[in-house]
Amino acid sequence: MEQSPNITSSPSQTNIAVEKFTLDNEEQKNKIKKLLKHVEHLVFPFLVGFNWKIEENNTLNIIYQSFAKDKSVANYISQKKESGTFIDEQQILEFAAQGALTLAFLHGQDIIHGNINIQDVFITNDGALRIGPVIFSQKIQEIKLEEEKQKMKQSEANEKQSLKQQDLHNFGEVLFALAELKEFSNSTLKIEQQEQTEQLITEQFIHLPDGPIQKLIISLLVDKQIAEKFFDKPEIKEFIQNCIEAPTQLLPSDQINRTLIQFSSYRYQLAQTLVTFAQFKYDHLLNPREDEFEEYTDMIKWSRQQSVDLACPLSEWICAACVNIVVIKWGAEKYGFKYGFVKELITLVCSDIPLEEVNYIHTNALKLFFDYGYQKGIKIDDELEMVKQIIRNMKSADSDVIDETAETIQIIVSKSRIDYHELNEHPNYEIYQDNGIIAYLFENGLQKEGLPDKTKIFTASAIGILFCLRVIPDQMRNEVIKELKNGINIEILVQQRDSLYVLLGLSLNAETNKDTGQIPKEDEFLQVMIKNGLLLKLLELLNDESLESSDKDDIAIIIASLHKAARMPDQFKDVVMNRLKEMKVNTWMGIVLSGLAENIENHADIVERDFIKQLSNLLNNTPDVTEKELMVALNLFELGTEETQQKVKEAISQRRIQALMSSRNGNIAKVAKLLDDWLLFLS
Known part of the structure; x- marks a missing residue:
């Protein structure tokens, strides 16, 4: 069963499955999963969320995280009627602002809500308005009727604009009902003349x-244009x-709750930030401020002193805002x-928040800081302490949390080496x-059972x-090698390459090499790569x-290594071999040539x-010659023609070879x- 992360409800909330769909085929299933994941x-402060799951019979259940009925605007209005009290203008303005932020956030990303009414808009315990979850019925039907959708593509933009206007109109009806x-x-609204309509x-x-509020x-x-x-x-x-x-100026002194006021202030600040990013056009990147994360650090420290009901939603909004900052502001x-924000974030996500409350939003933010940070050459001094905290989330019941945590650790471990592309023992092993x-x-x-x-x-x-x-312990070896082999079959190119490199790195150890089954052999990896x-x-x-250029070097090495003991097809030969020839001599060259030979x-x-x-450069001028470089020459001697043997003989210094015969490495001495x-x- 595939499903989204768990959604934890507050006491005033309940999860109700309101929509079911039968998925007809795998392509349809993948498109709908992509839509729902996106x-x-x-995450937004004034919007209710949802989750979903696909049953084994390909039934999709969309489970909307809905407030209990007694929290709906409809019920709120009934309570006000019974008490004979009306909502003042200031409160109506606050509801209007919260709805305006939410619709600006959704519409800025071309997301239509589609179900705004007094039954599906809610009032929280602290008096804030939250619009119910986005409804997906129409979008899913569009995916299920893809061919018809293509025919209607020309009118799609106009229709979307009309639906946005309808969202705004519907919210106007909610505000009217509250007032x-x-x-x-x-x-x-059936009257065509706008002036008459306004009057009525x-x-x-x-x-x-x-x-002004009216x-x-x-x-x-x-007015549709004004509404936009x-x-x-x-x-x-x-x-x-x-x-x-x-915020305190908006309330009478006897109604001031300092904690809730501060929470509300942060909520508005983060909502406004998320709207700004939602409306951002990705045609350029912004420059970050040096104090970019200072206010978010203060928010985290403040949340640490609060109850889970306040700390958990605030942590989600902080993480959502920070993801946007890292993506949109180059080098942020x-x-x-x-300035220590990442340390605070790790403590928040991996210690402060209960494990069952941690979700994708939290762990994705953490991953992006390390991913983007290492890409920019950031050095981390206290790597171990960070990893010791981060690995707690590997025990989560949420598959997305486990995925993001495992990837974060992989990023830290792989990028913390001195040179990611050189074969060296890991400095922190x-x-x-x-x-x-x-x-x-x-x-x-x-x-662990059931891992993604x-x-x-x-x-x-x-x-x-x-x-x-190094030699992997017997109890780990088979599992590690099996999953690395699976890694080359994954859709993510970077992960394919990483898996191949790790397998090749392990193959350099003679004892491990026996269990990898001569990793680049044609009957394993090459055929998998061809079939897929x-x-x-x-x-x-x-x-x-x-x-x-460096990426092309990497890819040439991978293709060549896959053809170990196999003839490289003509369509690959020229471009791969020419690329290898232009590359700087390194340890990978010995591996590749050894396999091809x-x-x-x-x-x-x-x-x-x-x-x-x-x-010749590898054998005669490289201080730390490995067994693989020597095997290139040995394979050419043992399998080559007389002409090949003579050319190899001329390229090798016999004095150098005789010196290597006394190497402490038994395999090198033997070869x-x-x-x-x-x-x-x-001779």
């Missing part, structure tokens, strides 16, 4: 006095700003590390091993990186002029393209002795 992770404690009569609507107002509601109900600019109304903007900067993450982190990862990221596939691949990659050039079209995808990327049909390419010169025998035989 919208599900949109007058009765439902709005739509009959007045004005006559429906009995309790709300004529003034005019604001009328504009939502009548609802969020930009001066009275709305001013009210929101006052709620952020001077460095200030998050520099002993620390991870001695503190039990490797064992913890293996137990919770590979052995991606979690196991990320975890195996992290463990494999830590064991680069991944090999052709790599070739396509290798020919992509926009791709960075196992097939005699590749010998001509190795010799003709002057790889013998590369081999060097075999090479020396060949040199003597051919």
Whole structure:
């Protein structure tokens, strides 16, 4: 069963499954999952969320997180009627501001709500308005009727604009009902002349006095163009700003609850920030401020002193805002590390918030800081302490949380090495091993029942990186290697490449190599890559002029390594071999040439393209020669023609080979002795 993260309800909430859909095929299922995943992770202070699950019989249940009926606006109005009290203008303005923020947030991302009415808008315990969850019936039907949708594509933009206007009109009806404690009569809207319509609507107002709030509601109900600019109304903007900067001025002194006032101020501030990002056009990036995360650090510290009911929603909004900052403001993450925000975020997400309350929003924010940070070359001094906190979330019951946590650890482990592309022992291996982190990862990221596939691949990659050039313990070896093999079949190119590199790194250890089954053999990885079209995808990327040179080097190495002991097809040969020839000599070159040399049909390419010169550099001028470089020469001797053997002989210094015969590494000494025998035989 596939499902979204768990949603934890407050005492005033209840989860009610209100919609079921039968999914007809896998393509339809994947499109709908993508839609739901995208919208599900949109967090906003004045919007109710939802979750979903797909049963084994391909039935989709959308479970809307709904407030109990006694919290609906309809019930709120009934209670006011019974008590004979009306809602004052200031409160109506506050509800209007909260709705304006929510609709600006949704519409800024081209999301139509589609179900705003007095039964599906709610009033929380602290008096805030929350619009019920976005309804997906229409969107799902569009996906199920994809062909018809394509025919209607021209009118789609106009229809979407009309639906946005309808959202705003419907919210106007909710505000009218709150102001007058009765439902709005739509009959007045049938009159075509706008002036007459406005007059008739004005006559429906009995309790709300004529003034800016009444005019604001009328504009939502009548004037579509004005309604679209609802969020930009001066009275709305001013009210929101006052709620952020001077919230106590909006209440009588006897109604001031300092904690709730501060919470409300943060809520408005974060809502306004999220609206700004929702309306941002990604045609350029913004420059970050050095104090970018200072206010969010203060919010986290404040939330630490509050109850779970306040701390949990606030933490989600903070994380959602920070994700946008990292993505939109180039280099912002460095200030998050520099001024301690990331440490506070780790403590919040991995300690302060109960494990059952942690969700995708929290862990995704954490992952992005490390991912973007390492890309910008950030160095982290207290890596171990951070990882020790982060791994707590591997025990979550939420599959998205486990996935994001495993990927975060993989990022930290892989990018904290001195040079990610060189084959070196991991500098922090002993620390991870001695503190039990490797064992913890293996137990919770590979052995636990029901783990997502991606979690196991990320975890195996992290463990494999830590064991680069080392022997993996017997109890871990099979599981780690199996999941790394699965990693090359994943749709994410970066993960394919990472998995291949980790497997190749493990293969350098002779004892591990026996269990990997000679990793790049044709009958395993090459056939998997061919069947899934991944090999052709790599070739396509290798020919992509926009791709960075270093990435092309990586891809050429991967393609060549896949053809260990196999003839490289003509469609790959020229571009891959030429790329390898241009590359700087490194340890990977020894691995690649060693594998290619196992097939005699590749010998001509190795010799003709002057790889013998590369081999000479590897064997004669590289201080730390490995067994793989020596195996290139040995394979060419044992399998090559007389011409190939002579060219290899001329490229190798016999004095250097004889010196390697006394190497402390038994495998190197053994291969060097075999090479020396060949040199003597051919002399």
